[in-house]
Every structure is written in structure tokens, then in C-alpha cells.
Amino acid sequence: MIVYGVALLSVCLILGMLIGEVLGVVLGVDANVGGVGIAMLFLVMASNSKRFKSLTEGTSGAGIQFWSAMYIPIVVAMAAQQNVAAATEGGMIAIIAGVAAVVVSFALVPVLSKIGADTKASPGQGQPGSKL
Amino acid sequence: MELIETVLVRNNLIVAFSVVGVTIWISYLLANKLTAGRIHGSAIAIAIGLVAAYIGGVTTGGSKGVADIAILSGIGLMGGGMLRDFAIVATAFGVHFSELKKAGVAGVISIFAGVIVSFIVGAAVAIVFGYTDAADITTIGAGAVTYIVGPVTGEAIGASDAVITLSVAAGLVKSILVMIGTPLVARYIGLDNPQSAMVYGGLMGTTSGVAAGLAATDPKLVPYGAMTATFYTGVGCLLGPSVLYFIVGIMFQ
Numbered sequence: 001m002i003v004y005g006v007a008l009l010s011v012c013l014i015l016g017m018l019i020g021e022v023l024g025v026v027l028g029v030d031a032n033v034g035g036v037g038i039a040m041l042f043l044v045m046a047s048n049s050k051r052f053k054s055l056t057e058g059t060s061g062a063g064i065q066f067w068s069a070m071y072i073p074i075v076v077a078m079a080a081q082q083n084v085a086a087a088t089e090g091g092m093i094a095i096i097a098g099v100a101a102v103v104v105s106f107a108l109v110p111v112l113s114k115i116g117a118d119t120k121a122s123p124g125q126g127q128p129g130s131k132l
Numbered sequence: 133m134e135l136i137e138t139v140l141v142r143n144n145l146i147v148a149f150s151v152v153g154v155t156i157w158i159s160y161l162l163a164n165k166l167t168a169g170r171i172h173g174s175a176i177a178i179a180i181g182l183v184a185a186y187i188g189g190v191t192t193g194g195s196k197g198v199a200d201i202a203i204l205s206g207i208g209l210m211g212g213g214m215l216r217d218f219a220i221v222a223t224a225f226g227v228h229f230s231e232l233k234k235a236g237v238a239g240v241i242s243i244f245a246g247v248i249v250s251f252i253v254g255a256a257v258a259i260v261f262g263y264t265d266a267a268d269i270t271t272i273g274a275g276a277v278t279y280i281v282g283p284v285t286g287e288a289i290g291a292s293d294a295v296i297t298l299s300v301a302a303g304l305v306k307s308i309l310v311m312i313g314t315p316l317v318a319r320y321i322g323l324d325n326p327q328s329a330m331v332y333g334g335l336m337g338t339t340s341g342v343a344a345g346l347a348a349t350d351p352k353l354v355p356y357g358a359m360t361a362t363f364y365t366g367v368g369c370l371l372g373p374s375v376l377y378f379i380v381g382i383m384f385q
Contacts, residue, residue: 009218009221009222009225010218012221013217013218013221016221017217020362020366023366024366024369027366027370030284030288030369031280031284031365031366031369032365032366033363033366033367033369033370034362034363034366035217035362036217036220036221036339036358036362037358037359037360037361037362037363039217039221040220040221040223040224040227040355040358040359040362041224041232041359043221043222043224043225044224044227044228044229044232045229047224047225047226047227048228048229056225061225064222064225065222065225066222067218067219067222068219068222068223068225070219070222071219071220071222071223071343071347071351071354072156072174072177072347072351073149073152073153073156073210074210074211074215074216074219075174075178075211075216075219075340075343075344075347076152076155076156076174076177076178076180076181076211077148077152077181077207077210077211078181078211078212078216078340078343078344079177079178079179079181079182079185079211079311079340079344080152080181080182080184080185080188080197080198080199080204080207080211081185081196081197081198081199081207081208081211081212082181082182082185082197082304082307082308082340083185083189083195083196083197083304084182084183084185084186084189084197084304084308085185085186085189085190085197086189086195086300086301086304087301087304087305087308088186089301091298091301092261093257093258093261093272093298093302094275094298094301094302094304094305095302095305096257097253097254097257097258097272097275097276097302097305098276098301098302098303098304098305098306098309099305099306099309100253100254100256100257100276101249101250101253101254101276101277101302101306102306102309102310102313102336104249104250104253105246105249105250105335105336106313106317106321106335106336107321108242108245108246108249108335109321109322109323109328109331109332109335110321110322110328112238112241112242112245112331112334112335113238113322113327113328113331115238115241
């Protein structure tokens with residue numbers, strides 16, 4: 001049943017969001033701390049475990065794959081509702097601060113990726129998610 | 133005319149599906165015909181989305197881009213936080229645990245490094261532009277982290293409304309630039325494997341920017357970048373009004 005996969009996905013997201021919200025309260029932060037990331041961990045665990053096989057294989061899995069495939073269209077819709085006008089009206093300081101932050105962060109990607117590779121001499125990469 | 137509008141508004145989410153579908157179809161056509169596949173179709177679709185958002189924002193005066201136009205209000209639901217997070221989590225389906233563990237340490241380091249570096253850059257720009265008040269400098273620095281961390285920090289430490297608005301604008305510029313810039317620089321920063329995608333997500337942090345940036349670069353990398361990026365705003369909200377404000381306060385009394 002397709003809905004089983006969709007339900008599993010939903011439960012993962014809700015559990016992750018709840019934990020993220022609790023983390024926010026515990027840390028005294030007015031934000032959800034990593035709720036989506038935690039939900040993703042749940043889904044990874046469920047899809048790698050035998051116990052949830054009936055919820056992740058066959059047509060049930062198709063229910064999750066559908067939403068995974070809808071990701072790009074949803075991101076396009078997300079782009080179409082950004083407050084682009086406000087971003088351009090913020091003046092020079094907003095533009096310079098935003099651009100500079102992005103440029104410096106981009107430059108750090110290869111540096112930090114190297115640190116990760118050094119600490120763990122990593123042979124044979126597994127096939128990353130082939131579901132997309 | 134009224135009849136058509138009523139039907140479209142009443143079925144706004146369905147309208148959104150068809151509008152986005154047509155947009156993506158046109159984008160892939162352009163990508164294949166005009167750029168011979170060199171620019172990813174989804175990158176073009178996202179760019180069209182952003183241009184439409186700008187036009188929508190300017191014509192309606194609202195803050196939700198194209199979604200402020202009544203017949204396109206479904207775009208707001210389709211691209212809103214709820215479905216976005218749902219789809220992001222779905223991309224993790226089929227990811228191997230070992231990949232996540234391999235980049236775990238670098239991923240965590242990158243989240244803190246990303247927040248702190250963006251904050252320093254934003255704060256430095258604020259200082260260059262003549263701000264001397266610690267709360268103002270901190271808020272603009274926090275805006276360069278993300279457009280959520282800016283106002284959360286600003287409100288917590290009592291910055292002025294004008295500065296908070298500025299911090300949101302800085303965060304929006306960052307988010308949009310990440311969307312557009314990622315596919316262009318991906319090759320030069322080695323963004324082609326799960327490990328670097330996790331580091332990238334942690335460094336950039338803006339969930340929408342990372343989500344769109346990776347979608348336009350290589351959809352296989354999305355779950356890895358999104359995983360770390362979703363912790364970024366929380367860490368930013370944690371550090372902004374506390375440690376970072378404290379340090380700026382010592383420097384600018």
C-alpha cells in the first residue's frame with residue numbers, strides 16, 4: 001500500500017520536528033534545532049532496517065519515492081515565493097554582507113572537506129541514494 | 133472571467149502543480165536546446181521562480197513573491213515550509229548510514245564554522261558601514277548567518293526595527309545567491325560527493341538556499357547537504373544572542 005510509505009515518512013517528520021522543538025526549548029533557543037535532519041536520520045534507519053521492510057519496499061516504497069521525486073518541483077515553488085523584492089531593497093549593506101558571507105563560505109567547502117577526508121582515510125565509497 | 137478566477141482560486145494547490153509543471157517543462161527544454169544540457173534544467177526553473185517572485189513582490193507589494201497573487205496562492209502552500217520539509221526528508225530514502233557517518237565529524241565542524249564565519253563577515257561589513265552599537269553589529273552579523281537568525285537575535289538583544297529588517301535582507305541575499313551560485317561554483321569547490329555536500333550544507337546553512345542549490349547541481353547530493361543545513365539555523369539562534377553578542381559587546385562597549 002502506497003499510503004504505508006507516506007505514513008512512515010510523515011511519522012518520521014513529525015517525530016523529528018517534535019525532537020527539534022524540544023531541543024530548542026532545552027537550549028533556550030527560539031527555533032527548531034535540526035528537526036528535519038533528525039527526521040532524515042529516522043528515515044535512513046527505517047529504510048536500512050529489516051523491521052520496517054514492509055513499509056519501505058514495493059509499493060509502500062513508491063509512496064516515499066514519489067515525495068522524493070516531488071522535491072525539485074517543490075523547491076521551484078519555494079523559489080517563486082521568496083521575498084526577492086525585499087532582498088534587493090535592503091541596500092548596499094545587505095547585499096555586501098550577504099554576498100561576502102556566501103563567497104567566504106564557498107571558499108571554505110574544499111578546506112573543511114579535506115579535514116574530513118584526512119581524519120577518516122576512507123576507501124570505497126558506497127553508492128549514494130540512487131532513488132532520485 | 134470571475135468564474136475562471138473562482139475555480140482557480142478554489143483549487144489553488146492544483147493550479148500550482150500545473151504551473152510548476154509547465155515551468156519545469158519549459159526550463160528543461162531551454163536547458164537542452166539553448167545550453168546543450170550544460171546548465172541544469174532545474175537551475176533554470178529555480179531562476180525563473182526567483183524572477184517571478186521578484187515581479188510578484190514588486191507588483192503586489194507583498195512579501196511572498198508570486199504567492200501573493202490570488203490565483204497563484206497555491207504556490208505558497210506547495211513551496212511552503214511543510215511540504216518542503218516533507219520532500220527533503222523523503223530524499224533521505226535510500227541513503228546509506230555509512231555515508232553519513234563518514235562525514236559526521238567534518239559535518240559538525242562545518243556547522244559551527246559556517247555560523248561563526250558568516251557572522252564575522254556580516255559584522256565586519258556592518259562595522260565598515262559605520263555601525264558602532266554592539267546590538268546593531270551583532271544583528272547584522274546574525275542576518276548574514278540566515279534570515280531567521282537575524283531577527284531572532286535582533287529581537288532577543290533589543291536591536292532597532294530598521295536594523296532587524298536589514299538583517300533579514302542580508303539573509304535573503306545570501307539564500308538567493310546560494311541558490312544561483314551553487315551550480316556555478318560546484319566544480320571549483322569539489323562539490324561532487326556526499327562528504328563535501330555535508331560540509332557544504334553545514335557551511336551555507338540556509339535551508340532554502342542549500343535545497344535549491346543542490347537540486348540544481350546534483351539531486352543525489354540533496355539529502356547530505358540538507359541533513360547538516362537543518363541544524364545550522366538552530367545553532368545560529370543559539371550562538372547569536374549569547375556568545376557572539378557577548379564577544380561583540382566586549383569589543384564595542
